[in-house]
Amino acid sequence: MFQCVRSAFERLVGMGGVEISRRQAVGGVGAAAALAAAGWQGAAGAKPKPKPGDESVTITVMGTSDLHGCCLNWDYFKNAEFDNTAHDDIGLAKISSLVKQIRADRGRDRTLLFDSGDTIQGTPLATYYAKVEPITETRVKHPMARAMNAIGYDAVTLGNHEFNYGLPLLDLWIRQMDAPVLGANAVRASRDVPAYEPYVIKKMRVGHGRTVKVGVLGLTNPGVAIWDKTYVEGELRFLDLVETARKWVPVLRAKGADVVIVTAHAGDNGFSSYGGDLPVENASAMVAEQVPGIDAILFGHSHQEVAQRFVLNKETGAEVLLSEPSYWGRRLSVLDFTLVPKKGGWTVTAKSAITVNSNTVAEDPAIVALIKPQHDTTVAYVNQVVATSVAELSTAESCYKDTPILDFIQDVQAGTVKDGLAGTAYEALPVLSICAPFSRTAVFPAGDVSIRDIAGLYIFDNTLLGSVLTGAQVKAYLEYSAKYFTQLPVGAPVDVATLTNANGVPDYLYDQLSGVTYDIDISQPTGSRIVNLAYEGVPVTAAQEFVVAVNNYRQSGGGGFPHITTAPVVYNRQVEIRQALIDRASAVGVIDAADFHVLNWKLVRAGVPVF
Structure with a gap:
């Protein structure tokens, strides 16, 4: 897609689990207000920068999803700065400014940045470097890889649209990325081994010689098997999100993960646009309900804004935090986790999430300058x-x-x-x-x-x-x-x-x-x-x-x-x-x-x- 249009079926409805609380921040939260609400107060009132002797610590996870090739705040179809009736802004240059603010507020060592997929397709900029001058021929770095590397993403999950241009281009883009690109449920067709990295464990140094381990499991959308059958048939299979999470979450815990986060390219309403031949398309809430050991899910695919939603895990009764940051870089999800030490690790005692509005900041000039040559090439082509x-x-x-x-x-x-x-x-x-x-x-x-x-x-x-x-x-x-x-x-x-x-x-x-x-x-x-x-x-x-x-x-x-x-x-x-x-x-x-x-x-x- 040049602009991804998603189904109106993808609404924010419960999955049969108990929704404890939910805040859909219409229009997002302004950057200053977001930092005041989630930065200095943090999760359940905890301070993100504890004093010596204060045993608790707060870490912050930021998240984007469904960026769809949006690097700059630009509408290639109108040949003008992006605008809509809500006066949203878009693009990684805006996200970069928000990320810099939050890192400065929380401390770089206390923050992580993830993405839940649909990254390299959706604008003429993305299409130009996939179709007109494909990176597989020119070996030029994809603009989304260039921008995301500069911002410093810690992990990125595959969306279904990553497969739109075939596996060779996808594989090259993955090699161009500094961050690991995850997809635990995409396995080789001939054997059940992951075709991509299933997870990563990030170590966060939180002061006083202490380290928090955050495990991140990436899940992509089973619909790829239908939507990009031409490219993946005989090469890849896409397994059920719930069953895949059930397999890998215990692995993350066994490897010492204090916090387990799932980044899923799947909405939260249990709906599938393709019938029952494949695993459920929008299974994020199902994963939260059915798989124990997950602290939070950063999800996407449905192009909605879900600032904060809690779902009860049926097996443990624990609350799983869900957040979706809209699409095209309009919002940034900000999740705070308060942890206290336990023997050999940490326990999450509180968690919360908000979304921050990209229209509250200026574009990061460093990202604008970095992408400008490729942006200008695209503008000249489409005009x-x-x-x-x-x-x-x-x-x-x-x-x-x-x-x-x-x-x-x-x-x-x-x-x-x-x-x-x-x-x-x-x-x-x-x-x-x-x-x-x-x-x-x-x-x-x-x-x-x-x-x-x-x-x-x-x-x-x-x-x-x-x-x-x-x-x-x-x-x-x-x-x-x-x-x-x-x-x-x-x-x-x-x-x-x-x-x-x-x-x-x-x-x-x-x-x-x-x-x-x-x-x-x-x-x-x-x-x-x-x-x-x-x-x-x-x-x-x-x-x-x-x-x-x-x-x-x-x-x-x-x-x-x-x-x-x-x-x-x-x-x-x-x-x-x-x-x-x-x-x-x-x-x-x-x-x-x-x-x-x-x-x-x-x-x-x-x-x-x-x-």
Whole structure:
């Protein structure tokens, strides 16, 4: 993804465990307030810098997650400093300033800094050094490795998006990192041995000759097996997070870890976007409940902000602290642990967490200067003009109307697959195309269209496939997609603000189909909404066959759509969809909706169009 868009299913709900307390700090805490609240008072009032003779000690763990290639506070799609309605800031340069403040307050020896994954994918900056000038060819240090090394991360956990560009690039990035990169549940396909470091134990010198050992176990997301099947099949397997933690936490304790922290690229609500064939996707709270011996979990993947949450471990009754620091570097989680000596080690007596807001500090000029050459290269690349648009094309209404800008994607996908089927046994089959509205703010301006305009429209690093579906399967697919809309009786007022995202379905899981005509009757319940499905004016029959152009994420099971994962694949040349869009724009020179826009679907109620 250029910008990672995650499911609205990933909400902050309990996992059946007892949630003792929870603070979701809306907008985060300002840096000064955070230091006052968590620094000088610390966990349960303990001082982070004890006086001689004071046996207790407080250590601090800081955490980021889902950075998604955000080094600087910059929006590559708008070619401007990042801003949103909440006036959030993003990027590692901001995180660096927060980290420096907290290290100065707590003492460098009393702090650790971890990340819970999805690091090297998500912005044009990250994509440039993976696709345009890949580090595997240039051997240039990846900008995220460069920045994280300069900040001084102590450990980083693999996210699912680390696998998006294949194992060679991932392996090189890991070698470029100073911090260990963890993933205990990613094992070699041929044998159950970790493919990456499972854990690390950090020794913290806390004064008076005393040392605290902090064990960190990294867990990545099982969905990699589906989402990046092309790269990992036959190479890696991804084990259950709970069972993996159950195996390794005792190892950390046996090696003398006084504090055990899990860094998990998994949300906390137990939901899986891919069904039951793989271990649970968002299992962080399950790990806390079911695996004894864990003090805290720094988690990510769901792009939420959970400043502090406590979950009871079912076996021991102990409280496990959970924290998630939002995404893109908007927040920094700060976890404080108060410890008292015990024979041969330490015992945690209190713990707490907050999130600190990145918009309370300036960017660290050292990180800005370090990344500027790669940033400037990326800015120059994405601002290249590749075509001229006859009129402005926008995605603002693409979630509920058939719009020309999405038909540009559909036309390129269908045309690419159709050309690829020439001379094969499938060349006579009709070619349909599937795509979803990934962004509600993407625009092709009237006039010059740049690479960043196209990248803002197609924000994922997907490749194109062609699969054979029957008419019955196409209808079932569309019915599944149509659950995205709120049911509205005939005559009820239509509010576009509440019309979409029903049943927790995010925009990127609302698939539209080109090449056939159909209506979606939103007055009907989910499962009975697709009417008038036809091809070239003739009703589609159940046995009729089509080749459907589809992205690799959907074809591999992302979103759980019916039939597509088992449908025969008849086209797969590893064409990157975003690049195909750029190539088409460059080839035609002029983007004119009249050349590709076909109004082939609409929302209706009892046959009457909604719009």
